[in-house]
Amino acid sequence: MTSEIRIGIIGTGGIAHAHARAYKQIPSAAIVGVADIVPGKAAGFVAAEQLEAEPYTDHRELLSTDIDGVSICAPNAAHHRLTIDALRAGKHVLLEKPMSVTLDEAIEMVEAARVSPGMLTIGFQPRYDPNMKLVQEIVQSGQLGNVYYVETGGGRRRGMPGGTFIRKELAGAGAMADIGCYSLDMALNALGYPKPVSVSAYTSNHFGTNPKYHPEADRFDVEDFGVAMVRFERDLVLQFKISWAMHMDTLGATMFLGSEGGLKVTPHGTGNWSGVWDGSVGSMTLYHDLMGLQTQTPVPAIAHQKDLFLEKVRDFADAIREGRPAPIPGEQILIQQAIIDGVLRSSEQRREVAIELPLLGDSAGAS
Template structure:
């Protein structure tokens, strides 16, 4: 008989519905509880989603006292640290929506809690499940490009600024960097095997978010809507990172991996004003190399698939809980990009290069 995995949902906003939808497709998963800090909201959520047998709580601590194997944390960024640490210490396996945390100190504390409790902390980066993203990693790590010495990544929306909790520095920690920039960083860093960063030199701005011509909550806009950074890594690798929620431009360009033997240009899938960032699938891959005494390029064939990447992320976590596997996207990895984002914000504030702060 299949072992049922009992799951609780912490935070019942929009992203929680996607988690419920994904879990319901798995015959070995039972959603047994939901919690939200707004009184009555968890019960309304459970009824609306047809979770008739699920318990509803007004705090995550009450939910964690229930008989659960794991939780999906779908709360605002500012709540990620407390709910994740409490869940891990309560012996639950954790799937945490991105970004990992508001501050680097919080991310460090979460990774420490996972290690001490011997529980998994997996972070929700569904683009990793695109088969073409896996092919990209295979190409780069195969050595086909030679030594990779420069990477350029990021993305930009001509218009695509959220509101609410996303634009509060207290609640979100950062703006475009944390919201969509974290996808760009994970795409590049995971492809490279998460090298260790050394320094960051960065600039950020919020010219659009604070202008009432472009944002209806301009008077509440506290975070960056644009950022650019140069990150130096060990082994003579440099990464240029750029991200924008809004701009007077159609694109910030493709992601590029420059190597001593070949280069690779990668573009994201999708079209429209909210596209152009690495929160989905790959649209094209082109390798540039020299052959037969001249310059040439090769289109890398894309793998056709009908996968729902978000569903794949949730399925992988649920199967890891069931089978006792390690975290599919471990917090220890994402801690590195949190350190880079922390460095970006410090460098922009100080207007100079800073060292990336990571544990030895």
């Protein structure tokens, strides 16, 4: 492997610009190709980002070049096909969340990564916040004892996207996949990604389908709210709730309840688009007994100036150069895809449904 990592970008939507800006800050990485199925879009992106890169309308042409890895920034419905093609071409893949539209797609993607010389890592930049890492350290330190109940998720009072995000054929799911995946990753990564066994859920889209609240109400066919109770092995339950829009200020903090202590974590930020775990941590409080007295201890937040998106992209490039495993492997995110799949099935069937994970291996643990 040369010292310079040669990168391609597939898909030139809004998030692709964040990837391009991040790569340009990494001296060891160079964007050498960009692909978009819409004629002219790749060339326009190259010009807008002032890249010395070749534009393509067929991603397979890009994958046939001597690039080392790709950032996949296409709509959710294209994640599966593009990832499979890249892995079969032997390229490393940084895939934007959510991992896939269906559970079967996610399983095929993991299978492809296991036989490919390329790795598959999923883009969850909040993991690079030192406060998120502190949450994980506290939960896994044993201070809470046996963790038996977790409550996670978040709610925007108003924060509904449009375009490809609200069409099931392109997005697969709505709030669950868009911002719920961050909430799940926060909690599951702290817990070591335990294996789920069943879920009972409810979803709705009262706001998205109402023209009073959304300008594309006639095209809105995904959920804007969801709540679920997920059961895991080792007698653990998780309450998961998410909302793009609601008549409430918050759906509450994330909580870890253990036999020896509890941890409450609030999200960072204020306003209509805040209240979810796509950002940082606002505050943390540890609840425990001390000398027989009920005690609560504030956990000081770690001040930092890290660009979390840059950290995500840099870790991918460094992993390629150093020959390291995927920073956030598909085997982990397959678990949350199974949960989201179970949520949607349970909501449609209006009953509890089983979750089956045929491909869980030893590599599906916390990082």
